[in-house]
Amino acid sequence: MSAATGSGTATTGMHRRFVLARRPDGLPQVDDFRLESVPLPTLPAGGLLVRNRFVSVDPGTRGRLGDRETYAQPLALGEVIQAATVGTVEASEHPKFKAGDWVAAAFGWQEWAASDGRGIRVVPDNGLSPSTAIGVLGIPGLTAYFGMLDIGAPQPGETVLVTSAAGAVGSAAGQIAMIRGARVVGVAGGPAKCAWLTGTLGFAGAIDHRAVSDMTAAVAAACPEGVDVLFDNVGNAMIDSVLPLMKRGGRIVVCGQMADYNRPAEQAPGLRNTRAFIGQRLTMRGLVAFDHVRQYPQAWADLTGWIRAGRLKYREDVVEGFEHLPQAFIGLFTGDNFGRRLVHLR
């Protein structure tokens, strides 16, 4: 693939992108996405041209593939699938970016992108893989940080239950709770993920949801004193099964609703054990990391410090090859991934 060749000049060659071909019905299918080959973008006057190197796949994207507004507008049919990206600046007329810089952006599922520079930041040279800028130091890590600290607010000795605990958000959320002195139990799918939680990360316990028929009983066994903070990435059924075990003054962080994204609300399991809200004075709150953008610098400083100190470990699940983006995304909903899933563009 040829590089861009300067302002106003038409670039030569083509690049690939995935667009929304049809709105998924239930679990997304490969055919919901269409691979297109389009001319390389040109360098805009005063802007920059970026070659994407890592593209994220995120469960939350599912909400934008339907036709209802969630926390962002739905994608239009034919639009490039939106996603966080990390890439290299290939050409720039922008004073803040120079060729060779690594930049984090949200260019979506495409190989190249042109930009006027807004919404893009240079990835600092912090000794970590640039991919971390859209992983543990990107929206997943920031979501864990604000969700756990602002809403969960675990106190030393409290019990924190994290679901999808081996995922990008959950693993960071659990470790942040441990840093705050809490006893942390994770829910994950399969023995390998559970072993990683208790072994590598040092969680006090792990529950393999694939091996459990009664989640309430399993959580009760792993959290004999009850649950002070539930940091949930799964959805209604999970929250409902933990509600009876929440302790007085407990907090429920509604971070993700993976299990409910693929069906309309009227088909979702309902929260029924809501009597606990009054009985135990519970608080349940949803969050979106974007709301905390002014606090990102502090969060990055804390997260980077914890990583350097060995207190915050992360795992990336890198799929090789742009063409595998749809399958990499779909696999999130069956728990194929083990850690932050990214697609690496060869």
Next chain:
Amino acid sequence: MSAATGSGTATTGMHRRFVLARRPDGLPQVDDFRLESVPLPTLPAGGLLVRNRFVSVDPGTRGRLGDRETYAQPLALGEVIQAATVGTVEASEHPKFKAGDWVAAAFGWQEWAASDGRGIRVVPDNGLSPSTAIGVLGIPGLTAYFGMLDIGAPQPGETVLVTSAAGAVGSAAGQIAMIRGARVVGVAGGPAKCAWLTGTLGFAGAIDHRAVSDMTAAVAAACPEGVDVLFDNVGNAMIDSVLPLMKRGGRIVVCGQMADYNRPAEQAPGLRNTRAFIGQRLTMRGLVAFDHVRQYPQAWADLTGWIRAGRLKYREDVVEGFEHLPQAFIGLFTGDNFGRRLVHLR
């Protein structure tokens, strides 16, 4: 009925009480309560003897008649039904109470009570009926106060929706939100209650839930800009119907779950529209006024001031005759009452 005749002396005569005869299955029945005639209590050394004059009936009591813990221990079979009471001191050896004082307590469904003085307070002579000590200045008013101000926290111009809005808690909650400058809409049962809300209390709107088949549509019509605060006394079905209309950063006060008290959680309608928690960054929190006991004096001062200024109106629904307590209680669940329901002991 004879009055008490001094410390250590056996009182003569009998008094009546209602005890839990069996645990209700669904809507409570009259036969779930047993009327007993028992000897009058004796004046304990250093204590006091009270004749109850007003006894409360509260939907929340339903939770204590079952065998599961809610925010209080379940009542034992044969135990006196617990309730707030206002009565007159008939004899006292306690330095803080003298004969003739009006006292607020929680003596339950009985005509007389003996006490060591703990948990009892003298009703101040504030020019209001002593019954207000267990109404607008009792747990209902305090629940409205803390629920609306601490959790709902309405801002000027925000839209607040209150359910069971003609009830003791709801009517106070709505008016407190109006005092804070919010636009308040109430949900109540029947045209008389709705007319009272918009006429006497000055609510911006009222929805008669008996005349509405689609609550979401009715709330959308009455709250065209959406709902910033939902102060709910009804339960899951109501909350679920309002969730799609909640505005960014909205708050849901889980104050009562009247519609769900009479059935086990697994039969309750579920909250399904929970996607709004992330999409709109909602907070849902349950409350119990008892948790705020240190702030009661400030609350009483504010509530009394608002009543005197004509900004907080209240309505009492007084049923005459001790023997009608069970029916007065059961009627709460079909919306028989119009305002704070109390039973007056003749």
